[in-house]
Amino acid sequence: xSARLTIALDAMGGDHAPSVVLRGANRALRSHPNxxxxxxxxxxxxxxxxxxxRRLKKVSRVVHTDDVVDSGERASVALRSGRNSSxxxxxxxxxxxxxxxxxxxxxxxxxxxxxxxALKTVPGIDRPAMASFxxxxxxxxxxxxxGANVNCDADNLVExxxxxxxxxxxxxxxEQPSYGLLNVGSEEQKGHEELREAAALLRGADLPGxxxxxxxxxxxxxGTTDVVVTDGFSGNIALxxxxxxxxxxxxxxxxxxxxxxxxxxxYLLAKxxxxxxxKRVDPRRYNGAxxxxxxxxxxxxxxxxxxxxxxxxxxLAVDLARHRFIDTIRADIGxxxxxxxxxxxxxAV
Amino acid sequence: xSARLTIALDAMGGDHAPSVVLRGANRALRSHPNxxxxxxxxxxxxxxxxxxxRRLKKVSRVVHTDDVVDSGERASVALRSGRNSSxxxxxxxxxxxxxxxxxxxxxxxxxxxxxxxALKTVPGIDRPAMASFxxxxxxxxxxxxxGANVNCDADNLVExxxxxxxxxxxxxxxEQPSYGLLNVGSEEQKGHEELREAAALLRGADLPGxxxxxxxxxxxxxGTTDVVVTDGFSGNIALxxxxxxxxxxxxxxxxxxxxxxxxxxxYLLAKxxxxxxxKRVDPRRYNGAxxxxxxxxxxxxxxxxxxxxxxxxxxLAVDLARHRFIDTIRADIGxxxxxxxxxxxxxAV
Numbered sequence: 289x290s291a292r293l294t295i296a297l298d299a300m301g302g303d304h305a306p307s308v309v310l311r312g313a314n315r316a317l318r319s320h321p322n323x324x325x326x327x328x329x330x331x332x333x334x335x336x337x338x339x340x341x342r343r344l345k346k347v348s349r350v351v352h353t354d355d356v357v358d359s360g361e362r363a364s365v366a367l368r369s370g371r372n373s374s375x376x377x378x379x380x381x382x383x384x385x386x387x388x389x390x391x392x393x394x395x396x397x398x399x400x401x402x403x404x405x406a407l408k409t410v411p412g413i414d415r416p417a418m419a420s421f422x423x424x425x426x427x428x429x430x431x432x433x434x435g436a437n438v439n440c441d442a443d444n445l446v447e448x449x450x451x452x453x454x455x456x457x458x459x460x461x462x463e464q465p466s467y468g469l470l471n472v473g474s475e476e477q478k479g480h481e482e483l484r485e486a487a488a489l490l491r492g493a494d495l496p497g498x499x500x501x502x503x504x505x506x507x508x509x510x511g512t513t514d515v516v517v518t519d520g521f522s523g524n525i526a527l528x529x530x531x532x533x534x535x536x537x538x539x540x541x542x543x544x545x546x547x548x549x550x551x552x553x554x555y556l557l558a559k560x561x562x563x564x565x566x567k568r569v570d571p572r573r574y575n576g577a578x579x580x581x582x583x584x585x586x587x588x589x590x591x592x593x594x595x596x597x598x599x600x601x602x603x604l605a606v607d608l609a610r611h612r613f614i615d616t617i618r619a620d621i622g623x624x625x626x627x628x629x630x631x632x633x634x635x636a637v
Numbered sequence: 638x639s640a641r642l643t644i645a646l647d648a649m650g651g652d653h654a655p656s657v658v659l660r661g662a663n664r665a666l667r668s669h670p671n672x673x674x675x676x677x678x679x680x681x682x683x684x685x686x687x688x689x690x691r692r693l694k695k696v697s698r699v700v701h702t703d704d705v706v707d708s709g710e711r712a713s714v715a716l717r718s719g720r721n722s723s724x725x726x727x728x729x730x731x732x733x734x735x736x737x738x739x740x741x742x743x744x745x746x747x748x749x750x751x752x753x754x755a756l757k758t759v760p761g762i763d764r765p766a767m768a769s770f771x772x773x774x775x776x777x778x779x780x781x782x783x784g785a786n787v788n789c790d791a792d793n794l795v796e797x798x799x800x801x802x803x804x805x806x807x808x809x810x811x812e813q814p815s816y817g818l819l820n821v822g823s824e825e826q827k828g829h830e831e832l833r834e835a836a837a838l839l840r841g842a843d844l845p846g847x848x849x850x851x852x853x854x855x856x857x858x859x860g861t862t863d864v865v866v867t868d869g870f871s872g873n874i875a876l877x878x879x880x881x882x883x884x885x886x887x888x889x890x891x892x893x894x895x896x897x898x899x900x901x902x903x904y905l906l907a908k909x910x911x912x913x914x915x916k917r918v919d920p921r922r923y924n925g926a927x928x929x930x931x932x933x934x935x936x937x938x939x940x941x942x943x944x945x946x947x948x949x950x951x952x953l954a955v956d957l958a959r960h961r962f963i964d965t966i967r968a969d970i971g972x973x974x975x976x977x978x979x980x981x982x983x984x985a986v
Contacts, residue, residue, distance in 0.1 A: 362826070425885055435821055438828060472784055472873040477711070479787060480870065505877025509885035521829065522874050524821040525867075528854025529875045533882040536774055536858035541890075544907070544914040551910035558894060558903030565893040 292322045293609050295602060296378040296387035299329030300356040301394025302591045302598075306330075309393065310337045312589075312598025314344040319599075320606050326381060328353055328374040353377055357398045359591065366398035367405060375399060379406045382584040389585035389605035391576075393598060399588055400436050400579060407584040410614065412621035415440075416581035417448045418520070418588070419455055420527070422574050424511025430455050431470075431508065431516040434577055435524035442485035445469065445517055446493065449486075450620045451580040452515035453495050458611035459604070460514065464496060467515035468503035470522055478502060486517075493624055576601030578608060581617065585609055641671045642958050644951060645727040645736035648678030649705040650743025651940045651947075655679075658742065659686045661938075661947025663693040668948075669955050675730060677702055677723040702726055706747045708940065715747035716754060724748060728755045731933040738934035738954035740925075742947060748937055749785050749928060756933040759963065761970035764789075765930035766797045767869070767937070768804055769876070771923050773860025779804050780819075780857065780865040783926055784873035791834035794818065794866055795842065798835075799969045800929040801864035802844050807960035808953070811863055813845060817852035819867035819875065827851060835866075842973055925950030927957060930966065934958055 297313060299306040306329055313325050324347045327334050331352035338345050355373040357366045370376050375394050381387035383406045392399050404416055419432035432452050437444060449467055456465035469487055471479040476487070479502065490499045500513045508516055508526060518526065545555035555562070567573065575597035579586045585608045589601035608614075646662060648655040655678055662674050673696045676683050680701035687694050704722040706715045719725050724743050730736035732755045741748050745767075753765055768781035781801050786793060798816055805814035818836055820828040825836070828851065839848045849862045857865055857875060867875065894904035904911070916922065924946035928935045934957045938950035957963075 423885070425888060438821060470874060472787060472870055505874040505879075506881030506884070508878055509881035518874075521821055522871055525819060525854040525871050525875050526878045529857055529878045530854075530882045532855030532858035533879045534886060535855070536772070537883060537886045539774060540914055540917055544910045547910045547913065551907040554903040554905070554907030554910075556903070557906065558900040561893045561896045561900035561903075564896065565889050568889055 292324060293320075293389070293606060294324045294326065294387045295605060296326045296328065296381035296390040298375045298378045298390070298392035298394055299327040299334045299350075300374040301392040302589065302593065304594070305393065306334045307337055308593065308595050308598050310334070310341060310344065311595035312602060313348070314341045315595050315599035316602035316606070317344055317347065319603065323347065323602075323606065325349070326351060326378075326387060328377040328381075329356070330354060351377060357395050359395050361395055361398060363395075363397035363401035366395060367401045370398065370402070376402050376406070379403050379584075379586060382586065383407055388609040389587065391587045391589055391598070391601050391605050393589035393591050393593055393601070396435070396588055399586065403579050403582055403584070403586040407582040407586065409581050410583055410617055410621060412624070413447050413451070413581040413617070415444055415447070416579050417451060418523075418577045419452060419580050420574060420577040421460065422508070422530070423568060424509055426511030428460055429508070429511050429514050429516060430460065431518065431523060431527065432580060433518065433520040433523050434527050435520045436579065437520040439521075440482065440519035442482045442489060445482065445486035445519070446489045446624070447581065447621070449490060449515065449517045450495065450624065451617055452517055453497060454613060454616040454620055455578070455580065456514045457496065458613045458616055459607045462497070462514055464498065465514035466498045466500050467495070467517060468500040468507070468513035470508075470516055470518035470526065471502035471504065474502045474504065495620065572597035573600055576604035578604060583614065585614070641673060642669075642737045642955060643673045643675065643735065644954060645675045645677065645730035645739040647724045647727045647739070647741035647743055648676040648683045648699075649723040650741040651938065651942065653943070654742065655683045655686060657942065657944050657947050659683070659690060659693065660944035661942075661951060662697070663690045664944050664948035665951035665955075666693055666696065668952065672696065672951075672955065674698070675700060675727075675736060677726040677730075678705070679703060700726060706744050708744050710744055710747060712744075712746035712750035715744060716750045719747065719751070725751050725755070728752050728933075728935060731935065732756055737958040738936065740936045740938055740947075740950050740954050742938035742940050742942055742950070745784070745937055748935065752928050752931055752933070752935040756931040756935065758930050759932055759967055759970060761973070762796050762800070762930040762966070764793055764796070765928050766800060767872075767926045768801060768929050769923060769926040770809065771857070771879070772917060773858055775860030777809055778857070778860050778863050778865060779809065780867065780872060780876065781929065782867065782869040782872050783876050784869045785928065786869040788870075789831065789868035791831045791838060794831065794835035794868070795838045795973070796930065796970070798839060798864065798866045799844065799973065800966055801866055802846060803962060803965040803969055804927070804929065805863045806845065807962045807965055808956045809863065811846075813847065814863035815847045815849050816844070816864035816866060817849040817856070817862035819857075819865055819871055820851035820853065823851045823853065844969065921946035922949055925953035927953060932963065934963070
């Protein structure tokens with residue numbers, strides 16, 4: 289029997305709040321019956337919706353606040369003026385130990401800024417990173433950073449690797465994950481200076497699993513490594529390019545099946561199987577990006593997500609909490625040899 | 638009636654050379670009957686293959702050389718020691734005016750280094766960029782740089798925009814192309830410093846068409862702009878991520894159609910339409926990356942391409958030559974106001 293977990297939810301975040309948040313929680317409750325929820329937001333809109341979801345209502349509390357972070361608001365502004373926002377209160381619940389994790393579908397930049405400010409990074413981690421898992425030919429992999437840090441140095445990339453590695457072990461259940469750095473070629477001399485430096489550091493590090501070296505864009509979908517590490521700029525572009533490509537392919541497929549009567553009949557026969565495929569590549573299944581490296585679990589749901597997608601984001605938060613993910617990061621980062629190479633060499637002599 | 642064009646081919650470049658190069662040229666001849674070819678490579682292997690292709694033989698010459706650039710060779714080494722290589726001789730043919738364009742499926746780095754060294758950049762262009770076009774929901778777009786320049790400043794990005802814009806007008810036939818800078822968000826304050834600087838410069842530039850601003854990864858497949866401009870690192874990652882995603886989707890689709898007898902029958906009925914789709918997303922159709930910004934046309938074919946793919950790379954070279962693409966770039970780059978903003982302001986007062 290798994291322990292009871294409390295999830296703090298920003299009831300006002302996302303394009304279809306609070307409805308999607310409530311219905312998402314209701315859905316998550318089916319697969320995780322031991323959950324409790326605290327909804328932060330405008331009681332006047334949250335309460336009536338909650339009243340219609342009997343089972344959810346029994347395990348939920350509502351904490352009223354009028355303040356909401358706007359989706360277009362700059363992170364710095366949200367950080368200053370959003371101290372009583374639904375997003376911030378949900379994060380505070382994690383900070384104060386009242387909740388095991390929080391989930392928001394609101395403004396990404398604001399969530400990152402607030403979570404970093406309130407939860408602080410794990411000692412030894414300079415900056416948090418956004419991570420998410422995705423389907424590959426071999427199963428599932430995790431990629432980070434997906435946009436939290438536009439500029440990264442070698443140390444950041446090494447820290448991201450530690451976090452991604454811990455994520456693969458706890459959430460994906462891999463004992464010895466393979467991990468690689470996203471680059472424009474697999475040869476040692478390729479890419480940005482910080483990538484070559486990070487590769488050298490990782491070759492010397494004693495992380496569980498196997499350091500593959502550099503991977504390229506097509507290795508992401510192939511699943512060449514279980515963990516793909518990159519800076520937030522490239523990671524964001526890779527993620528969104530893949531999303532766009534799936535949409536394009538799906539649309540071409542739709543047009544194909546409508547292009548002739550025979551193809552339409554073919555589609556009808558193949559429909560149940562196609563639905564299964566649809567589920568497999570359904571971005572809702574992969575909804576939920578985690579802000580890794582903080583002293584607390586904060587998950588970002590896609591702003592346009594529906595209840596199913598939001599439920600997946602909650603499941604991800606539950607997985608991270610259950611697997612004591614943060615303890616794993618703390619232990620791993622402590623094991624990294626952070627002495628500068630020169631000192632390490634001198635010590636070896 | 639279109640004029641006769643001569644294409645110089647590196648007969649030894651690529652995984653399946655010289656066979657693919659010769660059969661690719663033979664195929665290209667079907668759609669472009671006015672072509673002439675010069676094959677650079679080992680006569681002993683090129684000649685027997687050419688002898689079997691009667692029609693091609695009539696319009697072809699073979700220039701023998703023993704030297705071949707190795708696929709793993711570093712660009713700097715190839716540049717120094719590959720002066721008599723098949724790749725270099727093909728480039729020299731363009732430089733000396735003996736050919737209108739050259740195509741190679743060999744070592745990308747070496748081709749870039751040699752082409753830049755031999756052909757030199759157009760005055761006003763600091764660095765050449767790799768460009769290719771690709772399918773979108775709206776039709777076709779062009780993206781650059783795809784990997785020639787890992788680190789780019791704002792001026793490089795502006796020059797890439799001029800080149801991409803000219804490419805869209807000549808190869809894609811768009812009179813007023815829209816163009817955007819690839820970034821991690823559409824808001825003005827997003828992304829790297831050099832992107833914001835390039836955006837400011839482009840807003841003030843007088844290029845044909847419309848500057849859209851920043852685009853994101855998913856805009857590539859959507860076709861939000863006709864031209865997507867980015868540095869070579871992000872461009873390479875976006876391109877390869879899209880390729881990997883298409884492969885993944887295709888494989889999932891294949892498995893789907895085999896997952897039940899009904900789905901298999903459905904597939905049989907839909908097969909002719911599926912073939913059409915296959916053609917539409919066939920990477921061979923989009924084979925051929927051009928090295929833009931040089932005083933001559935050099936096209937890189939994918940190293941693993943087959944004859945169809947190689948024929949497409951030749952077609953791209955033909956399009957660029959026919960549309961006097963380089964003259965367009967020369968004219969456009971001359972129109973750019975390259976004075977620093979301060980001087981420009983002073984002049985306006």
